[in-house]
Amino acid sequence: MADTNHIIKNIQVSGIRRFDEAISDIPDIIKLTVGEPDLPTPAHVKKAGIQAIRDDFSHYSPLMGFQKLQAAASRYFNQKYQLNYAPSEIIATVGATEAVATALITLLNPGDAVLLPTPCYTSYEPVIAMAHANVIPIDTTTTGYKLTPAGLATAIQTNHDQHLKAILLNYPTNPTGVTYTKAELAALVTVIKQAGLIVISDEIYSEITYEQPHTALATLYPEHTVTINGLSKSHAMTGWRLGFIMAPLALITEMKKTHQYLVTSTSSISQVAGIEALTHGLDDGQKMRAIYQARRDYLVTRLSEIGINYIYPTGAFYLFAQVPAAFKGTSWAFATTLAQQAHVAVIPGSAFGDAGEGWFRISYAASQDALRDSMNRLATWLTQLQV
Numbered sequence: 028m029a030d031t032n033h034i035i036k037n038i039q040v041s042g043i044r045r046f047d048e049a050i051s052d053i054p055d056i057i058k059l060t061v062g063e064p065d066l067p068t069p070a071h072v073k074k075a076g077i078q079a080i081r082d083d084f085s086h087y088s089p090l091m092g093f094q095k096l097q098a099a100a101s102r103y104f105n106q107k108y109q110l111n112y113a114p115s116e117i118i119a120t121v122g123a124t125e126a127v128a129t130a131l132i133t134l135l136n137p138g139d140a141v142l143l144p145t146p147c148y149t150s151y152e153p154v155i156a157m158a159h160a161n162v163i164p165i166d167t168t169t170t171g172y173k174l175t176p177a178g179l180a181t182a183i184q185t186n187h188d189q190h191l192k193a194i195l196l197n198y199p200t201n202p203t204g205v206t207y208t209k210a211e212l213a214a215l216v217t218v219i220k221q222a223g224l225i226v227i228s229d230e231i232y233s234e235i236t237y238e239q240p241h242t243a244l245a246t247l248y249p250e251h252t253v254t255i256n257g258l259s260k261s262h263a264m265t266g267w268r269l270g271f272i273m274a275p276l277a278l279i280t281e282m283k284k285t286h287q288y289l290v291t292s293t294s295s296i297s298q299v300a301g302i303e304a305l306t307h308g309l310d311d312g313q314k315m316r317a318i319y320q321a322r323r324d325y326l327v328t329r330l331s332e333i334g335i336n337y338i339y340p341t342g343a344f345y346l347f348a349q350v351p352a353a354f355k356g357t358s359w360a361f362a363t364t365l366a367q368q369a370h371v372a373v374i375p376g377s378a379f380g381d382a383g384e385g386w387f388r389i390s391y392a393a394s395q396d397a398l399r400d401s402m403n404r405l406a407t408w409l410t411q412l413q414v
Contacts, residue, residue, distance in 0.1 A: 030203070034156050038153040038156060038157075041150065046363075046374070050363070054370070056372050057372065057401040059372060060373065062345065063265055064265065064315070064344075065392060066315055068151035069262060069304070069308055069311045072308060074303075075300050076299060076300035079299035084296065088119075088292045090115070090118075090291070091284065093298050096302050100275065101117060103306075104243075104273065105311065107233070108243035116274060116275065116279050117279070119269065119270075119292075119293050121268045122268040122361070123271075127227065130253045131227065132154070133282045133285045134253070135155065135160040139190050140162070140397055145167065145380045146168075146383035147202075147363055148202070172200070179215060192225060193224055193227055194219060194224050194227060196244065197228075197230075198230065198341040201232070202376070202378075203345065203347040204323075204338065204346055218250045219248065220248065225251050226248060226251060227253045227255065230243060230244075233261070234341055235315075235316050235319055236316075237341055242344075249275070257306050262308055267294070269293060269294070269300075272286075322393075323391060325395070326402070327340075329406075330346070334409075335348050335405075343389060347386050347388055348388075359375040365408065373387045373389050382413075
């Protein structure tokens with residue numbers, strides 16, 4: 028067999044998917060693994076998609092998406108987050124994942140370097156590698172899992188001999204659930220501007236913040252920010268695969284080419300549903316956020332009772348918890364043993380990079396019953412472990 032691309036050969040399917048597949052056949056398993064909302068897509072959005080199918084609305088769309096969708100997205104993100112992207116500065120993508128890939132592949136030259144706070148979502152590093160660029164990780168474990176201006180400045184100074192091109196931020200953050208205040212972002216922007224970096228800001232969880240409103244980074248640094256968002260989390264539309272890249276026109280013009288040759292265009296049916304979600308579903312995410320917050324509050328109470336340390340999540344629907352001291356082994360071994368013995372599935376922290384070792388991620392995009400039963404099982408199993 029012919030040899031394959033050496034970069035592809037050296038990367039793996041994400042740790043999230045590999046672990047989820049490895050434990051899926053365990054009987055009676057409660058899965059708190061994938062960030063998949065258990066809530067349904069809003070009825071009015073589904074109705075629009077169904078009607079589009081009935082109307083045979085099943086042809087290619089323009090490369091950047093239907094103009095009506097671009098206009099709806101422009102209005103929606105302005106109303107929500109005071110973003111000022113014109114419709115022509117927005118591309119409809121196959122989920123936020125394609126949006127991130129399109130942005131990175133377009134922006135990066137071979138040998139460029141991207142600053143990346145860790146632990147982080149699993150798809151960033153492989154795509155940077157595919158672009159023949161380099162990752163410079165910034166470990167945030169000693170600063171509350173947040174990037175600080177001092178930490179960023181140190182990373183820039185330490186790697187001044189690298190061809191620093193961009194920084195990739197994700198907040199609210201997967202896997203930790205932490206997010207940033209407007210003041211914290213403004214302080215980071217001061218350092219970013221001085222270094223002349225482009226920001227790729229993955230804000231797919233923007234609708235799911237609890238104690239504070241979400242601040243879009245592009246409101247502070249519009250000229251050099253690429254904003255990534257979508258409807259997967261805000262409207263429980265993961266399977267519809269509809270995301271957005273928003274950026275200044277000069278960047279969007281180049282990203283349009285990458286997007287075309289990766290996917291041509293996103294689903295016409297999904298776009299029609301997206302127009303409905305963006306036009307008449309401004310408050311859909313608020314209802315879901317209230318449910319997630321109740322689940323978050325339940326989990327932090329139960330984990331405190333059980334005696335497991337965790338990072339208090341202020342956004343998204345993830346909780347990052349520390350592997351109990353009674354367990355002697357890696358986070359992967361912990362999650363595997365927990366799945367096999369207690370039939371509770373979580374994601375090992377090592378799936379999110381070296382900085383995640385010793386921790387595990389719980390997704391509370393699962394039913395209240397599943398959370399209650401899983402915590403009961405975890406408590407019982409941990410008691411047996413400590414005997």
